[in-house]
Amino acid sequence: MRKQLIAYSLQLIEKYKTHARSLQVTSYRLQTGFTLIETMVAISLLMLALIPPMSLAAQALTTAYYARNQVTAYYLAQEGIEIVRAVRDANIIAIAEGNSSANIFDGIPYGTTAATAPAFTVDALQVTSSALDTCTSSGCPPLQTNGSVYGYAPGCEPSGTNGTWTTSDCGTASGWTDTTFTRTVKAYLLSSSDPDEMRVTVSVTWKQGSFQTQTFTINEDLYRWVSG
Amino acid sequence: MKKHLITYSLQLAGKCKRFLRSLRPASYKPQAGFTLLLAALVASIALTLGSSIYTIVSKELILSSIGQDSQFAFYTADTAAECALYWDTRFNWFSTTPPTQTATCDGQTITLLNPPGRANTYTPTSTMEFQIDLFSDSGAGYCADVSVEKGIDHTANATDTLVIANGYSVSCTAIDTAPDALQRTVELQY
Numbered sequence: 001m002r003k004q005l006i007a008y009s010l011q012l013i014e015k016y017k018t019h020a021r022s023l024q025v026t027s028y029r030l031q032t033g034f035t036l037i038e039t040m041v042a043i044s045l046l047m048l049a050l051i052p053p054m055s056l057a058a059q060a061l062t063t064a065y066y067a068r069n070q071v072t073a074y075y076l077a078q079e080g081i082e083i084v085r086a087v088r089d090a091n092i093i094a095i096a097e098g099n100s101s102a103n104i105f106d107g108i109p110y111g112t113t114a115a116t117a118p119a120f121t122v123d124a125l126q127v128t129s130s131a132l133d134t135c136t137s138s139g140c141p142p143l144q145t146n147g148s149v150y151g152y153a154p155g156c157e158p159s160g161t162n163g164t165w166t167t168s169d170c171g172t173a174s175g176w177t178d179t180t181f182t183r184t185v186k187a188y189l190l191s192s193s194d195p196d197e198m199r200v201t202v203s204v205t206w207k208q209g210s211f212q213t214q215t216f217t218i219n220e221d222l223y224r225w226v227s228g
Numbered sequence: 229m230k231k232h233l234i235t236y237s238l239q240l241a242g243k244c245k246r247f248l249r250s251l252r253p254a255s256y257k258p259q260a261g262f263t264l265l266l267a268a269l270v271a272s273i274a275l276t277l278g279s280s281i282y283t284i285v286s287k288e289l290i291l292s293s294i295g296q297d298s299q300f301a302f303y304t305a306d307t308a309a310e311c312a313l314y315w316d317t318r319f320n321w322f323s324t325t326p327p328t329q330t331a332t333c334d335g336q337t338i339t340l341l342n343p344p345g346r347a348n349t350y351t352p353t354s355t356m357e358f359q360i361d362l363f364s365d366s367g368a369g370y371c372a373d374v375s376v377e378k379g380i381d382h383t384a385n386a387t388d389t390l391v392i393a394n395g396y397s398v399s400c401t402a403i404d405t406a407p408d409a410l411q412r413t414v415e416l417q418y
Contacts, residue, residue, distance in 0.1 A: 002234075005234055006234065006237070009234060009238070009241075010237065012237065012241050013237060013240050016240075016241060016245070046267065049267065049270070049271035049275075050270075050274055052278070053271075053275045053278030053279070054274065056279065056281070056282050057278045057281050059282070060278070060281045060282045060284075060285040060286075061281075061285075063285045063289055064285045064288055066292075067285070067288040067289045067292040068288075070292040071295055074292075074296050074299050077299065190335055196314065197314075197333075218300065219303065219363045220303045221310065221311065221333070221334055222310065223310045223311060223314035224314070224318075225310065225314040226317070227318065
């Protein structure tokens with residue numbers, strides 16, 4: 001029995017020895033992971049490959065927002081000019097219809113010089129002279145939107161012809177929220193001695209990013225081409 | 229002696245087993261350079277995406293700038309057209325008789341280019357033309373080129389007027405050289 005056990009043990013040893021020899025690959029190297037330098041080189045290469053396109057995409061996104069705001073701003077500025085013009089043209093029609101007391105610049109809160117011109121707001125939703133409201137010294141309130149049009153929350157605007165704003169922000173009311181745009185309109189006579197030529201200036205200011213403020217301004221001169 | 233041999237054999241067997249286990253790394257895979265290919269693929273996709281987005285956006289920016297310039301050009305044309313309308317309807321400035329007033333638009337005196345100096349050779353069907361830089365109080369201003377054409381409508385026995393006002397997004401001196409000068413036109417007929 002013991003003899004057998006010894007023989008078996010010896011056989012077992014021989015078997016393991018053979019097996020172990022067969023497992024020893026001649027070119028085998030031990031893989032214990034990457035070294036620190038290898039990792040750093042790999043990371044820096046990956047950064048070199050990924051950071052430029054990523055920053056390019058990020059910059060493109062910022063520029064896309066800027067382009068979008070610029071388009072919105074110039075349409076808002078155009079609307080501002082057209083509203084003031086519509087008030088002037090309504091007066092021309094009144095004069096043409098025989099209203100002798102009508103003045104072509106009625107309803108437009110204008111100054112005789114650029115320095116004294118009051119800043120006012122216009123609202124496309126109510127194109128009458130009552131929609132032209134002068135702002136306070138702290139500036140005009142930001143334009144609001146209800147999701148489809150720009151304007152001011154109903155009831156927020158001062159009532160009456162050329163009212164004066166009492167608030168600097170309409171807040172959130174009945175679905176209206178503030179936008180980043182503020183539209184300021186000014187009208188003044190180009191020469192105090194010439195009451196026939198009026199400059200209308202519309203400035204749309206908006207916040208671009210966290211710190212930048214952009215402004216788009218357009219001018220238009222309106223003439224008293226109908227006496228009255 | 230036999231006992232020792234058995235113990236030794238068993239110890240050796242255990243040793244061999246441990247050695248064999250240590251020789252077998254759990255996660256050993258052959259490195260055939262596939263990672264480099266994948267990295268190049270990811271990098272090229274990212275670069276293509278980034279550059280194509282940038283191309284689209286830079287075109288957007290050009291478009292919005294053109295829109296902006298277009299506004300300047302349009303309101304220059306509109307102001308110039310109104311100015312011509314004002315001097316025509318209120319002072320009959322574009323009549324055959326040389327007017328007494330000096331016409332001004334935006335504080336600038338209007339000087340006719342055509343007919344030069346309002347010569348006597350001027351006929352009612354002539355086209356009068358003037359060029360001014362509007363809104364020049366801040367910056368170079370925007371050029372307005374206005375032509376006023378007077379004609380006689382014989383059937384209605386009235387004067388026809390055609391005002392064509394061209395507004396530019398640059399000043400008059402820069403029109404020929406500016407690479408991005410934009411023109412808008414307003415036409416009045418009465």
